[in-house]
Amino acid sequence: MPTDHNNQQADREARQAAVQLALHDAVIELMNRGETFTELSVEELIQSARISRSTFYVYFEDKSSLLQALVDGALAELVSSARSWWEMPIEAEPSDLLDSLRPAWNSYRDNHLLMAAATEGTSYDPEIRARYYEMIERTATALADHIDHGQSIGYVNPSLDSIRTAEWLTWMCERGLYLLYSRGRATEHGETLLRSLSGLLWKILYQGYR
Amino acid sequence: MPTDHNNQQADREARQAAVQLALHDAVIELMNRGETFTELSVEELIQSARISRSTFYVYFEDKSSLLQALVDGALAELVSSARSWWEMPIEAEPSDLLDSLRPAWNSYRDNHLLMAAATEGTSYDPEIRARYYEMIERTATALADHIDHGQSIGYVNPSLDSIRTAEWLTWMCERGLYLLYSRGRATEHGETLLRSLSGLLWKILYQGYR
DNA sequence: TCCGTTGGTGGACAGAGTGTACGGACAGCG
DNA sequence: CGCTGTCCGTACACTCTGTCCACCAACGGA
Numbered sequence: 004m005p006t007d008h009n010n011q012q013a014d015r016e017a018r019q020a021a022v023q024l025a026l027h028d029a030v031i032e033l034m035n036r037g038e039t040f041t042e043l044s045v046e047e048l049i050q051s052a053r054i055s056r057s058t059f060y061v062y063f064e065d066k067s068s069l070l071q072a073l074v075d076g077a078l079a080e081l082v083s084s085a086r087s088w089w090e091m092p093i094e095a096e097p098s099d100l101l102d103s104l105r106p107a108w109n110s111y112r113d114n115h116l117l118m119a120a121a122t123e124g125t126s127y128d129p130e131i132r133a134r135y136y137e138m139i140e141r142t143a144t145a146l147a148d149h150i151d152h153g154q155s156i157g158y159v160n161p162s163l164d165s166i167r168t169a170e171w172l173t174w175m176c177e178r179g180l181y182l183l184y185s186r187g188r189a190t191e192h193g194e195t196l197l198r199s200l201s202g203l204l205w206k207i208l209y210q211g212y213r
Numbered sequence: 214m215p216t217d218h219n220n221q222q223a224d225r226e227a228r229q230a231a232v233q234l235a236l237h238d239a240v241i242e243l244m245n246r247g248e249t250f251t252e253l254s255v256e257e258l259i260q261s262a263r264i265s266r267s268t269f270y271v272y273f274e275d276k277s278s279l280l281q282a283l284v285d286g287a288l289a290e291l292v293s294s295a296r297s298w299w300e301m302p303i304e305a306e307p308s309d310l311l312d313s314l315r316p317a318w319n320s321y322r323d324n325h326l327l328m329a330a331a332t333e334g335t336s337y338d339p340e341i342r343a344r345y346y347e348m349i350e351r352t353a354t355a356l357a358d359h360i361d362h363g364q365s366i367g368y369v370n371p372s373l374d375s376i377r378t379a380e381w382l383t384w385m386c387e388r389g390l391y392l393l394y395s396r397g398r399a400t401e402h403g404e405t406l407l408r409s410l411s412g413l414l415w416k417i418l419y420q421g422y423r
Numbered sequence: 424t425c426c427g428t429t430g431g432t433g434g435a436c437a438g439a440g441t442g443t444a445c446g447g448a449c450a451g452c453g
Numbered sequence: 454c455g456c457t458g459t460c461c462g463t464a465c466a467c468t469c470t471g472t473c474c475a476c477c478a479a480c481g482g483a
Contacts, residue, residue: 018459041337044440055461060442119336126333127251136396160416167409174392175385182384186346199377206370206417228430254469265432270471 019062025052026059027073031116040070040120041127067128074121074131077114078138084110085142089149093158095213101201108180108197115184122181143173150208158213172204229272235262236269237283241326250280250330251337277338284331284341287324288348294320295352299359303368305423311411318390318407325394332391353383360418368423382414 029051033043045066049059063069084106091103111118124131147169153159183189183196239261243253255276259269273279294316301313321328334341357379363369393399393406 039336045442046440056442057444057462058460061460065442123333123336126249126329126336139392162412164405164409164412167406168413170406171385171389171410171413174388175381178384178388179381182349195374196377196380199374200381202372202374203378203381203417207413255471256469266471267433267473268431271431275471 022052022054022058022062023069023072025054026063026069028052030073030120034116034120039123040116041123067124067130070120070124070128071130071134074114074117075134077110077117078121078134080114081107081110081118082138082141082145085145089145093156093213095209097201097205100205100209101198104197104201104204107176111180112184112189112193115180115189119181119185139173139177142177143169146173153208153212159208160210160212163208168207172207176200232262232264232268232272233279233282235264236273236279238262240283240330244326244330249333250326251333277334277340280330280334280338281340281344284324284327285344287320287327288331288344290324291317291320291328292348292351292355295355299355303366303423305419307411307415310415310419311408314407314411314414317386321390322394322399322403325390325399329391329395332387332395349383349387352387353379356383363418363422369418370420370422373418378417382417386410 026048029048030040030043033047033051034040038047043066045056045059048066048069049056059069063072087106088100088103091099095103121131121135125135126132143166147165150159150163150165150169154161154163154165179196179200183193236258239258240250240253243257243261244250248257253276255266255269258276258279259266269279273282297316298310298313301309305313331341331345335345336342353376357375360369360373360375360379364371364373364375389406389410393403
């Protein structure tokens with residue numbers, strides 16, 4: 004009896020996952036044609052995903068809940084991929100910092116359409132706003148902790164206000180990535196910008212102390 | 214005859230300006246209640262401004278052209294208010310940089326609702342996007358020129374790639390201001406963040422050279 | 424004063440998109 | 454075979470946008 008109930012639940016989840024995957028692919032395809040998620044209508048989505056309107060609303064309350072489902076993983080992955088930066092060894096050199104930024108950079112790159120959709124959703128969707136800003140705050144907190152820790156050990160510039168510095172630097176990274184990828188300039192300038200970012204971060208945080 | 218024609222033109226412009234002012238006030242009021250410009254409907258706007266729908270469409274093609282008219286001045290003012298930074302004297306000290314940032318900071322603060330509307334409009338409105346990004350690029354270019362000039366004279370860190378550095382720093386400032394003001398945290402944190410921003414900019418650009 | 428012109432208004436309406444309800448078709452299971 | 458669950462398509466009410474147009478008030482000129 005309970006086993007049967009769990010089986011039904013598992014089946015529903017599998018069906019939802021399948022519908023979500025079809026919609027994910029539809030979103031990616033339509034966005035790759037130049038439309039923003041904001042501009043996409045539910046009609047366009049269901050047609051591209053080849054599901055009926057009724058089915059869409061069986062599994063998702065609205066377009067916002069679809070976006071939440073689509074970006075939750077990407078947001079979490081971005082936060083955790085930044086860990087290589089915080090876990091960089093104490094005796095690291097500038098090239099090590101550059102390498103430690105790549106996981107997060109690549110994570111954003113790989114999910115850049117959804118990340119852009121989330122960024123843009125912050126302006127009209129309270130739930131997306133909450134989730135996205137939570138990601139920003141978690142990243143800034145991790146960076147502030149990294150600064151605090153580095154200052155207590157001696158490899159981070161001790162004159163920095165860790166919280167405020169972490170905020171500014173987080174905003175800089177997040178905005179740069181959004182602008183870079185949403186404007187289709189990553190192919191030509193991505194590596195150059197990543198290197199200059201790494202250089203700036205090194206200069207701000209570590210130069211003279213590491 | 215031409216004089217008469219010019220009189221009619223002037224009258225129309227005066228009428229348009231009056232309608233635009235009513236709509237500007239409506240926008241500010243509605244946004245101050247927590248709505249984003251994106252979320253505002255033309256219906257809400259005309260009701261708040263106490264004009265008819267037909268009148269709105271006599272003077273504005275759509276909501277986008279209203280926003281363009283509303284933000285053009287604010288965008289131009291922001292760019293020109295940053296000039297105090299570029300024109301800072303060569304022998305300036307950290308506190309001078311802090312002071313030179315205030316005009317732009319205050320300009321953003323005073324127009325923050327419209328600036329937020331423009332930022333958010335970049336995700337669904339090509340014309341707003343073009344204008345807003347032009348503002349960003351003009352600011353980044355002015356900063357890059359400032360860096361180049363400072364490097365040639367010797368008061369800016371010569372190891373910086375001026376173009377890329379200018380881009381990152383512009384994005385940081387722009388994003389910080391948007392997040393600060395759109396999330397209603399400026400009252401508690403504005404001054405602190407401005408000071409930490411100034412400190413970071415000094416450290417990146419001038420420390421050891423000025 | 425009268426008349427013509429102008430500008431704003433409100434109402435009507437078509438179209439686009441959203442979200443809901445529901446009947447029909449079909450597959451799977453007991 | 455009958456029942457159940459799922460997906461589908463259709464219909465529809467609602468909201469909002471943008472357009473059209475008749476009406477009216479105000480104004481200026483003769």
